[in-house]
Amino acid sequence: MMGDKKLQKAIENFECGNYNAALKQLNTIIKDDLHNEKAHYYLCLIYHHLKKWSRCKKCAFSFLKTFGKRGDILTLLGDVYLFEGNYRKAMKSYRSAVKYCSSSKEKEELQEKIQKVQVLFDEKKSQPRLAVIVNEGGDNFTDELIEHLSETYWIRKFIIRSFKTSLLNTFLKAKTKGFLSDRFFQFATRVLGSELKKIMSWADVTWCEWANALAAVCSYIKPRGKKLFIRLHRYEAFTDIPFVINWKNVDGLVFVSKFMEEILEMRGLKLDGVNWKVIYNGIDVGKFQFKPRQKGYNIAWVAHIIPRKNLFMALEIIRKLVNVDSNYKLHVAGDFPDPEYEIFIKNAIKNMQLEENVILYGWVDDVNAFLEDKNYILSTSLHEGHPYNLIEAMARGIKPVIYNFYNASELFEEKFLFNTTDEAVQKILDDEYDSEYYRHYIEQKGWTLEHQAREFDGFIKELLDS
CATH class of the missing domain: 3.40.50.2000 (Glycogen Phosphorylase B;)
Structure with missing residues (x-):
């Protein structure tokens, strides 16, 4: 009974828009009762409402594995695929959801959704292709930008699993320590980077979020005629990765502040010949609504x-x-x-x-x-x-x-x-x-999402035209 009351309170918080309290309560419930199906469902639903797509996807996969297929969860998963630009998987997920829907209204709504995605898919085929490559857990700063840029490009977001990123990091560290010959390193990048090369082959332009191991490998295996740019945030400038990246094969570099370029220079890395640009971060000012305040505690x-x-x-x-x-x-x-x-x-x-x-x-x-x-x-x-x-x-x-x-x-x-x-x-x-x-x-x-998106759009267009 106590567990039911806690769950009801969490649902009430969700319905009132108090997502932080609801998430905290749901996670506590799941910790105590791992097989609480309703708690898992609402956890997935909240992440969907917050547009935390990666977390929503992870929760949806976990739900399907633990409790089996359900129409509402498959619909949420379809929405994630839709955001990620994987239209085939989105339609497949919606079609699967239809089979598990009980009401004719829900089935009709899903059929309409499938038709709209098909129309969108056909439209996207004529747009420039932009692949966003990011390591698992590293996509906190990509999604709102992707949403804005998706009006102009067919964007697909690819999340690389942590174990693969860790493996690539190990090889790169071995390279920087001199444990690997150049020949073996190039062989290893071709083998370990096969997934990345496939992604880059699909895209006209590839955006590597973070100047990390994934970006380094991409810089060695970029297919001919394709464009690659990297966004460096902060921590990467203090690692050895920028010294391993094949900058001759990188078409653009985005910094989030000018002094990050200065830090690389202080550390001895000259970016002569690299097309770099500072694009400051931006937020959705409509979402973060202004409220007059005063001194307080x-x-x-x-x-x-x-x-x-x-x-x-x-x-x-x-x-x-x-x-x-x-x-x-x-x-x-x-x-x-x-x-x-x-x-x-x-x-x-x-x-x-x-x-x-x-x-x-x-x-x-x-x-x-x-x-x-x-x-x-x-x-x-x-x-x-x-x-x-x-x-x-x-x-x-x-x-x-x-x-x-x-x-x-x-x-x-x-x-x-x-x-x-x-x-x-x-x-x-x-x-x-x-x-x-x-x-x-x-x-x-100009630290707004709208301005940031315009800057990115201009930068990508320059790469496409070069």
Whole structure:
């Protein structure tokens, strides 16, 4: 009975649009009852509503494997394939769903959907083909762009499984350490990169999201007459991968900030002859609706909780704020990939007597909803490329308080930056607060999804015309 009440509460939260609470409740239910079919269904449905396509796909596959075929799940899976540009699989999934639908209305709706996809499929055949290659779990920044660019291109999104990416990484590390001869390395890339080559052969232009092992292999096996570009975010610039990439075979490189190119140069990699361009990240400003705010006590911190994000500095800041006023609270939206660091942070919270002032939410899928009642967005990261968490919060009218990481001034005004924890505290205590200015700042900079999509479209067209 208790489990039924929890599930009903989760469903109520879903129906009210409180997706974060519903997801947390559903995951707890599934942890306690792995075979709760209804909980699995709603988990899949929420990810569909949030357009978290990869998670929706993973949940749908898990559901079908555990509980067998169901029309509604097959329909959701068909929608995922539709987004991924795999129209044949989308129609196949919808046709399969028809067999498991009980009502004639549902069957009619699916038949109409199949017909519309067929028409779309026929239209797409005449458009330029763009393949998006991304490693499993690495597609957080692709989907909204794909949705916008799909009006102009036939885009297919290909997610490469983690085990294959890890295998490629192993070979690349062996190459950088000098353990593999050039001849054997080229042989290995041809064998291990057969799937990637097939993808690139289909496309007119291939976009490798992240300058990682997948991008490196693609740079060696690109078919003649095809175009390849890579988007480098941040962490890749501090690895050996850029030194292994065959840049002579890469037609374009996209940075999310100018200083990432400078870091590669500082590390000794000259990009002479490489067609590179800075395209800043952009958000859907319609989704992150502006809300006038003022000084308050709720401070948001949004990121994976890893040492580079430097949550401990945020704890020091909140400790100082609590000494001024015990109403201040630090709301942390993020997961702990490292159990050792989780123990460290939770122990620090206890030792600093911050249990009542630091709230750990775990990973949050609906950041927009999480930011609803926040007054500040705090960033303590040691380094960033072009952080979405800050852009999203500023678009909502939230005051940013940002650690002055290397070349942060390229992105943010000095008044948003701090160098010491005392400076951060002062910025939060200051009376200066201008929600409209924070929103306008994002729009003026062109950090919108619409502008970003236009920049990508222009860049891709240049590659096609070259």
